[in-house]
Amino acid sequence: MTATHDAAKALFRSLTGQEPAGVWSAPGRVNLIGEHTDYNDGFVLPFAIPHRTVAAVGARDDGRIRVASTFADDAVEVSIDELSTLFPTLRQAQGPSDETQPAVPEWAAYPLGVAWALSLAAPGLDATGVDIAIASDVPVGAGLSSSAAIEGATASALNDLWSAGLDRTALARVGRRAENEAVGAPTGIMDQMASMLGEADAAIFLDCRSLEAQLVRLGVAEAGLEILVMDTRVKHAHSSGGYGERRAACERGAAIMGVPSLRDVSVADLVRAEDLMDDVTFRRVRHVVTENQRVLDTVRTVREQGARAIGDLLVASHASMRDDFEISVPELDTAVDTALAAGALGARMTGGGFGGAAIALIEADAVQAVSDAVTAAFAASGFDAPHLFTVTPAAGAGRDA
Numbered sequence: 438m439t440a441t442h443d444a445a446k447a448l449f450r451s452l453t454g455q456e457p458a459g460v461w462s463a464p465g466r467v468n469l470i471g472e473h474t475d476y477n478d479g480f481v482l483p484f485a486i487p488h489r490t491v492a493a494v495g496a497r498d499d500g501r502i503r504v505a506s507t508f509a510d511d512a513v514e515v516s517i518d519e520l521s522t523l524f525p526t527l528r529q530a531q532g533p534s535d536e537t538q539p540a541v542p543e544w545a546a547y548p549l550g551v552a553w554a555l556s557l558a559a560p561g562l563d564a565t566g567v568d569i570a571i572a573s574d575v576p577v578g579a580g581l582s583s584s585a586a587i588e589g590a591t592a593s594a595l596n597d598l599w600s601a602g603l604d605r606t607a608l609a610r611v612g613r614r615a616e617n618e619a620v621g622a623p624t625g626i627m628d629q630m631a632s633m634l635g636e637a638d639a640a641i642f643l644d645c646r647s648l649e650a651q652l653v654r655l656g657v658a659e660a661g662l663e664i665l666v667m668d669t670r671v672k673h674a675h676s677s678g679g680y681g682e683r684r685a686a687c688e689r690g691a692a693i694m695g696v697p698s699l700r701d702v703s704v705a706d707l708v709r710a711e712d713l714m715d716d717v718t719f720r721r722v723r724h725v726v727t728e729n730q731r732v733l734d735t736v737r738t739v740r741e742q743g744a745r746a747i748g749d750l751l752v753a754s755h756a757s758m759r760d761d762f763e764i765s766v767p768e769l770d771t772a773v774d775t776a777l778a779a780g781a782l783g784a785r786m787t788g789g790g791f792g793g794a795a796i797a798l799i800e801a802d803a804v805q806a807v808s809d810a811v812t813a814a815f816a817a818s819g820f821d822a823p824h825l826f827t828v829t830p831a832a833g834a835g836r837d838a
């Protein structure tokens with residue numbers, strides 16, 4: 438039990454005056470490599486981090502769901518029967534409506550969206566009312582997937598309390614559906630799968646088409662290395678703007694190539710692709726196609742030579758996101774360039790981009806030197822101070838008490 442568990446339980450008590458029936462948690466994640474490949478049916482290699490979102494949950498007998506978070510001022514309470522009417526994206530899908538205001542605050546659409554998606558994924562469920570109190574030490578909006586963590590903690594809790602019997606992959610799909618359809622963020626399945634399937638010292642090599650997942654032992658500590666997270670504190674928001682535009686460009690590129698998704702385009706096909714499409718679409722396509730190949734190369738390299746050998750692949754991935762996919766920002770580039778100049782073996786931005794965090798693979802005894810260099814570079818550029826910390830691959834979602 439951590440301070441986050443204590444905070445979730447304390448919030449539950451203040452909400453209900455009772456003890457929770459149980460406590461569940463799910464981690465955030467770092468993506469080692471494979472960015473914007475998940476919704477292109479491609480490959481990713483994320484790992485779960487020690488930072489977790491905790492849900493303290495208890496049943497109630499009036500068919501209502503109440504969610505509270507230490508990050509939000511007020512609890513939100515709705516009836517289970519009205520869940521499908523709450524979310525703007527779903528309301529639009531149901532036909533024209535003059536309601537423009539969301540019926541619940543955005544943060545509450547994550548746990549309430551999970552309750553909605555779970556009840557659809559397990560038909561015939563006897564969904565009782567619940568109180569859900571949430572606390573987290575996953576940095577929010579930092580590209581470390583606090584969204585998958587809140588979804589995973591809620592989904593694990595409701596799966597048990599409602600005896601829904603869904604496996605981890607099905608729970609990941611529930612989380613993604615909540616994020617896509619209740620929140621309205623068009624994200625892929627990577628974050629939820631990483632949060633569900635994480636294990637100590639392992640990354641998850643995921644084929645996002647088949648959802649087949651293999652654990653890849655990283656051996657980072659064994660090799661005398663650390664993974665440093667450099668959170669730029671530039672907030673991103675996936676439910677608006679650039680993320681959806683990048684998705685659309687990928688769909689356009691696949692349509693021009695005459696394939697179901699960019700997964701079906703190989704590096705050798707890029708010569709032909711360049712003649713068929715405009716420059717921007719081509720560069721979006723080239724990022725995804727080469728990034729898929731870099732994930733495969735990273736998995737092979739880790740297995741054959743160990744984590745020490747993947748630095749150049751991380752660097753190439755960052756360059757592709759910066760120049761071809763254009764999802765980096767000056768703070769992320771500064772973090773990556775400074776870490777490399779200070780001796781990192783490799784570095785790249787991680788997560789959806791437009792802000793958030795970068796990672797660096799560094800010698801364990803260089804953590805302080807690299808951190809100092811990045812902090813100094815941010816100050817010199819007039820950026821807000823970054824939040825720097827090391828992470829080790831950690832366990833996935835589950836019941837803790």
Ligand code: ADP
Binds near residue numbers: 490508544580581788
């Ligand atoms: P990321 O997943 O990179 O942290 P997202 O934009 O995908 O960023 O998700 C962040 C959003 O998820 C927050 O703005 C908030 O709405 C919701 N969220 C995440 N964690 C919590 C939490 N502990 N309590 C309330 N809402 C949360």
Ligand code: MG
Binds near residue numbers: 582583584585628
């Ligand atoms: Mg997210």
